[in-house]
Amino acid sequence: MNFTETNAVEPEIIVEDTHEKYLPMKDILVPQLIEFLRKLCHIEEELYFKDTKIDEDKAKAVIPENIANQQSEELWKEYCQKYGKIAETFCTQKLLDKGYARSIGQTAQYSYINEGCKLSFIMKSSKRATIKIFFHAGVDERHKFVLKLTEDGWKIDNKSYDFNDDKWHSYTI
Numbered sequence: 001m002n003f004t005e006t007n008a009v010e011p012e013i014i015v016e017d018t019h020e021k022y023l024p025m026k027d028i029l030v031p032q033l034i035e036f037l038r039k040l041c042h043i044e045e046e047l048y049f050k051d052t053k054i055d056e057d058k059a060k061a062v063i064p065e066n067i068a069n070q071q072s073e074e075l076w077k078e079y080c081q082k083y084g085k086i087a088e089t090f091c092t093q094k095l096l097d098k099g100y101a102r103s104i105g106q107t108a109q110y111s112y113i114n115e116g117c118k119l120s121f122i123m124k125s126s127k128r129a130t131i132k133i134f135f136h137a138g139v140d141e142r143h144k145f146v147l148k149l150t151e152d153g154w155k156i157d158n159k160s161y162d163f164n165d166d167k168w169h170s171y172t173i
Contacts, residue, residue, distance in 0.1 A: 044105070
């Protein structure tokens with residue numbers, strides 16, 4: 001299923017461990033992260049359907065295997081280019097250096113952002129905020145995005161995941 005912003009369910013947002021003076025930042029940073037994740041989700045969905053079409057054409061012998069393989073390689077290049085262009089706008093170089101656009105799947109990695117997940121906003125200093133996203137993808141899972149104020153504005157500096165057991169694992173965007 002391909003989601004668009006028009007049929008997306010807005011996440012529930014809670015605030016934790018945030019001083020009152022930082023509360024206005026929730027209304028700036030959370031929408032930016034949601035928009036960013038929706039863009040990545042859209043790209044993954046778009047390329048997944050193109051990839052599926054290539055596989056179907058290859059299986060039906062509409063196109064030869066070597067042509068299908070070349071098309072798949074070109075598709076991956078397109079995916080990495082589009083994903084990277086968006087990721088560069090909202091991620092630090094430190095996070096980008098870990099890699100990105102590692103898989104194309106159904107459902108997309110960040111599809112939960114359109115399905116009514118729960119977000120937790122935490123901000124204890126003027127230069128760092130944490131947004132945890134709680135969702136269910138077969139099991140209860142969380143993604144944690146640490147945002148840092150840089151000279152270019154707020155950027156995601158770290159992403160990690162866990163299975164709701166507080167054993168965070170650093171990961172790529």
